[in-house]
């Protein structure tokens with residue numbers, strides 16, 4: 001392992017923000033995996049899993065098991081890690097402008113298409129190599145003039161030419177779940193089985209360019225753009241939601257890290273015996289079928305159902321209690337499916353999303369992720 005640090009554009013003169021990346025193996029010999037933790041900085045279970053991954057990867061490297069290269073960014077958002085507001089950690093949005101750290105990651109499609117258009121032929125593998133190289137070149141050319149954009153640019157520069165991108169996050173109160181591209185359902189299901197995911201949510205475009213799609217969906221868009229020349233998807237990227245914010249336990253983090261390593265073995269990044277795939281705990285479902293349950297008015301939230309429960313359509317998930325008149329309004333799920341996440345607070349602003357249910361039928365369109 002060797003460790004690099006990058007100075008990010010400073011939030012103010014005299015303040016430093018530094019990005020740390022651990023590198024295992026060697027570039028160019030085999031597949032590249034890129035793993036980052038807590039792009040929304042306060043997603044502490046992801047930070048913990050990264051700390052479990054580091055010695056496991058070091059051991060794999062010492063045993064000569066790395067076919068290619070693994071990059072691990074153990075705390076992907078130093079800007080957000082430093083954002084405390086009135087005693088609360090604010091890691092999801094940049095306080096300077098309110099933008100989500102995991103949206104508007106630069107889209108390299110046009111730059112890469114322009115670079116490779118005249119070079120691609122009928123050899124699918126050669127096309128993948130050309131595109132991978134062009135992705136690295138296009139990412140390297142990105143510039144930024146403010147700190148959050150500089151962070152996104154740096155992270156994308158590390159990940160853009162990877163074969164596998166694991167973006168480790170967590171939700172508020174949740175069971176393990178994943179987001180991935182629809183055409184990569186089988187790979188997502190394999191990782192989901194290893195992690196014991198209870199929801200695997202698929203979309204071809206979630207909206208507003210989250211990090212995983214800036215890595216994977218670019219290939220999809222390029223394949224469509226450059227057809228009929230063959231271009232297989234050269235990157236599997238996924239957002240792994242490591243349960244809820246409070247789910248920090250050493251044993252669980254170790255098991256999650258081992259599951260991620262088992263996935264890297266199965267995908268040929270590491271040598272080693274491929275662990276048998278555990279029976280999956282869910283089937284992938286469309287992200288457009290994930291239904292948010294909204295608070296009908298302001299009030300105190302009382303939940304009746306737990307993350308991980310499989311709901312029937314119409315299930316009574318929560319009540320919202322008006323603190324003035326005492327009115328109790330039940331909140332029902334319009335869809336059958338797994339209740340995979342809910343809020344961690346028990347106060348609802350009007351219209352607040354209280355919980356999310358992974359239904360099997362696509363019912364939504366447009367932007368599919370929350371703010």
Ligand SMILES: [Zn+2]
Pocket residue numbers: 039040043102169170
């Ligand atoms: Zn997140």
